[in-house]
Amino acid sequence: MRIKGKNFDGEGGEEEEQKLVVGYALTLKKKKSFLQPEFERLACKKGILFVAIDVNLPLSDQGPFDIILHKLLGKEWSDIVEDYRQTHPEVTVIDPPYAIQQLHNRQSMLQDVVDLNLSDFHGRVGVPKQMVIMKDPLSIPDEVAKAGLKLPLVAKPLVVDGSAKSHELFLACDWSSLSELEPPLVLQEFVNHDGILFKIYIVGDAIKVVRRFSLANVNKCRRAKVPGIFPFPRVSSAAASADDADLDPRIAELPPKPLLERLSKELRHRLGLRLFNIDMIREHGTRDIFYVIDINYFPGYGKMPDYEVIFTDFLLTFKKK
Ligand SMILES: Nc1ncnc2c1ncn2[C@@H]1O[C@H](COP(=O)(O)OP(=O)(O)OP(=O)(O)O)[C@@H](O)[C@H]1O
Ligand SMILES: O=P(O)(O)O[C@H]1[C@H](OP(=O)(O)O)[C@@H](OP(=O)(O)O)[C@@H](O)[C@@H](O)[C@@H]1OP(=O)(O)O
Ligand SMILES: [Mg+2]
């Protein structure tokens, strides 16, 4: 049974239309940033109804839903969604928990970019040289030397579980201070990128790229003067966009569209995900050498220009004819 509602069709009339019911399971913070009033209004006009899922009640007792959107932590929730997916094939679950899982580990999240091997397609896209350290901080300097990684390095917690701690990054500028880091972590070569990062938002087939401010280049001289490990400021997750800043056009130039389209399409298929964003940087002094440094599931779409229209159109593609 589906809910029928009267909808304004946008062209001066009213028509009886089948509602598209979207159940959502999101944190309060995410609900606030994603389900903004303007988005809900537009979606409603197009026949989309958002319904909060109560995680304290059995999922099968709720609904009926056409679509489920979710971003909650923990294995218990993943198991509930996975089970529901198996028993309710008529409901589109965006996205499958096992696929989201790949992005919860900073090594597996970039593996598809490596496998993709985009080396000569309107530019080159790779990932910075990186290695995983599981334990024994004292062995880190040796392991890093053996792996041939160059300083400075970015140390990132291996697991991304949505906690503030999993976003606590450090810049390590000298060998001896590497032993102060706390495994398990990923050590990634810092790539100078002139302080600008490209955030590529994916919503199904739609792509939107924005510029964000990022970290300044680190030069040899500055490195020598400041040994130690330094907490990273979260510059690039600030809402402040760098799209309107007065930047050198060589730095501000967006990555080529065909490259973005190919990368997004490939990752969508390989990851099996429809909602994510890609953090990409351009190597200083180059025009077309790019690195993917991070991929996030169900990111802050509220900061994506035109997200209301893009998201509404995406949801409407699931409407049964
Ligand atoms: N290898 C790198 N070289 C240069 N800068 C980097 C590198 N890795 C990360 N950064 C900088 O640090 C920021 C945070 O890194 P990253 O995106 O991996 O962390 P995060 O905690 O997953 O962030 P998010 O809020 O996007 O999930 C990046 O946006 C970029 O500014
Ligand atoms: O806080 P926002 O809604 O903007 O979204 C941020 C999101 O937080 P939330 O999903 O917990 O809300 C983060 O997710 P977790 O890693 O913490 O799971 C991460 O994906 C950030 O990259 C997002 O910012 P963006 O990269 O889009 O700027
Ligand atoms: Mg990031």
Ligand SMILES: [Mg+2]
């Ligand atoms: Mg991230």
